[in-house]
Amino acid sequence: MTQGGEPGQNRPQPIVLEDFMARYVTVSSISHRPEVPIEDMEGRLERAAALATRAARMGADIVAFPEIYPHLGAPAEQWRELAEIIPGPPTSRMAEVAREQGIYLIWPLVQREGDRLYNSSVLLDRKGQVAGIYHKMFPTIGEIEAGITPGTEAPVFTTDFGRIGMAICFDLNFRPIMEGLGRGGAEIIFFSSMYRGGLQLRCWAHELGVYLVAAITGELGQVVDMSGTVLAEATYEAVCVARINLDRRLLHMDYNWNKMDAMLEKYGSGVTFQYYTREAKYTIASEMEDVTVDDLIREFELEEMEHYFLRAMRTREEALQGR
Secondary structure (H helix, E strand, C coil): CCCCCCCCCCCCCCCCCCCCCEEEEEEECCCCCCCCCCCCCCHHHHHHHHHHHHHHHCCCEEECCCCCCCCCCCCCCHHHHHEEECHHHHHHHHHHHHHHHCCCEEEEEEEEEEEEEEEEEECCCCCCEEEEEECCCCCCCCHHHHCCCCCCEEECEECCCCEEEEEHHHHHHHHHHHHHHCCCCCCCCEEEEECCCCHHHHHHHHHCCCCEEEEEECCCCEEEEECCCEECCCCCEEEEEEEECCCCEEECCCCCCCHHHHHHHHHHEEEEEEEEEHHHHHEEEECCCCCCCHHHHHHHCCCCCCHHHHHHHHHHHHHHHHH
């Protein structure tokens, strides 16, 4: 949410996607524990490449792997020896896959920059180029004692389908990264982890009004939408895939509910709604090529949730000052 000032004053401008007719994207996570021993890094990377290729063949535009995937199973005292100076052989191999399949790929690993070690997620673009790196902001105490340096920023990266952010495992317990990703305008957050996240995934997605894609060591990776609904989950199958509409917004029912019929009268099935009665909220989505959800919000003077809550707080303050 925007913190302070006028409602929405820090909201990033909408992305103009000239090469895409709609705001649909297919996201995927790999929830898997490498069965190939770390001593056989080439074999481990070929298994990872096969999983990413499977996801691409299932339609994925972007594929995320679990936390420190190529280095899973290595004792902490070996991290410095194994850590990759990017681009090293593991990242280069996955860059080949990204380029061959035409996908984005999130590749988490132990990274070395100079004398420092980081628990990082590398974003590879469709051409296999490094498009960004996120350093885990909140390593565990054990990680820090083993030499991992905490990151200091929650960057948001622009792709050809929208804005994405990343979080890693223990990060999920801390608001500064969540709020930073919210301020940066992330539309999808990719969570690479050794623990599953559970309720916290749904809380983050709902509070930020974003999609959250979890890649977990083992199983039960998920794709969660902004209502907190689980859209897809990895069980016996490591690859989790979901097609999502980024031209969608979570709104409060107050002051918006009575405008739905007017939208349907003009646009019919070009606008769709999903209702979440328990939370008194609903989502509005555009299915049209020439009218975005932002256009609908402006045309029908819908009040976005952060605006509404800020207005409620201002109204309360005015009432207190005037009593």
